[in-house]
Amino acid sequence: MYAAISPSDPAPGITASPAAQRAKGSGQISFKPAEGGVTRLDRLYQQGCAKIRLPKVYGSKASEAVLINSSGGLTGGDEMSWDITCGSATSALATTQACEKLYKSNGGTARVETRISVADGARFDWLPQETILFDRSALDRSLMVELEGSARFLAVEAVLLGRLAMGETSLNTCFKDHWQIRRNGKLIHTDTLRLEGQTDLVGNRAATLSGNLSFATLCYAGPDDDETLSHLVDEARTLIASEPDCTGGASAVGGKLLIRLLAPQGMLLRRTLIPLISLLRAGEPLPRVWTT
Structure with a gap:
């Protein structure tokens, strides 16, 4: 008896390696106003390794969502998507349970897409914890915001x-x-970053990271007038200058405030980030996962 072997079949006696399983997740959440100015959950959907938890928030009327990647990290071929909607007169934030880790890729690129929609009179803060890139990692990430x-x-x-x-x-x-941020359909901020290659070669240049191993971007957009934004810029610059091991700058233009930070290590970066986030949140505390 003869058996036909197609070109895609393994040779006799050789077991084909199974395709590696990839992590995929999709999470959707929306918020609505409730009596007394409190923000409540409207709808929640989660699929695959994307999980969303809503911890009890004390001393605030805002709602908090903690986004979780239950796969424990990302590698080549993994896909995650988040979709967040804030209704009118709501106040909410989203953070992550832990730092997101990007592991070595054996092929392909990890993709993370985040879409956020914030209605008139609402406020939303996107406050994920740090992303850690490992050697030979590959990540393509996007943040699309409609205000x-x-x-x-x-x-x-x-x-x-x-x-x-x-x-x-x-x-x-x-x-x-x-990143792309639009207000009433008009683009008010776009930002594209590409870091590719050996970090000690690319990042040592003065025009890139100046040898630093951590960096951050903060962007605030609101209806504030120029005087208010100018005051926030001055305060942000004072906070940055108070940390001698952290380099950064702050500026305001077109109804938004933008801050860039560089630091030689993550702890120094976070030490500067925390007071800056508190400043731009008008003194509201950070999510508990940031400090525990």
Whole structure:
């Protein structure tokens, strides 16, 4: 008896390696106003490794969502998406349970897409914890935001290049990050970052990271007048200057405030980030997961 072997079949006696399982997750959440100015959950959907938890928030009428990647990290071919909607007169924030880790990719790129919609009179803060890039990691990430009317929005993203405690001061990575923020359909902020190659070669240049191993961007957009934004810029610059090991700058233009930070290690970066986030949140405390 003869058996036909197609070109895609393994040779006799050789077991084909199974395709590696990839992590995929999708989470959707929306908020609505409730009696007494409190923000409540409207709808929640979660699929795959994307999980959303809503911890009890004390001393605030805002709602808090903690986003969780139950796969424990991302590698090449993994896909995550988050979709967040804030109704009128709501106040909410989203953070992550822990730092997101990007592990070595054996092929392909991890993709993370976040879409946020904030209605007129609402406020939403996007406050994920740091992203840690490992050697030979590959990540393509996007943040798309739609604001209406007088909506307020704060976004923070921090990136750590390797683990300093493990002696990782140089790694090969491919990191792409793209932001777009629109108000009433008009583009008010766009930001595209691409870091590719050996970090000690690319990042040592003065025009890039000046040898630092961590960096962050903060962007606040609201209906504030120029005088208010100018005051916030002055306060932000004072906070940055108070940390001698952290380099950064702050500016305001077109109804938004933008801050860039560089630091030699993640702890120094976070030490500067926390007071800056509190400043842009008008003194509101950070999510508990940031400090525990």
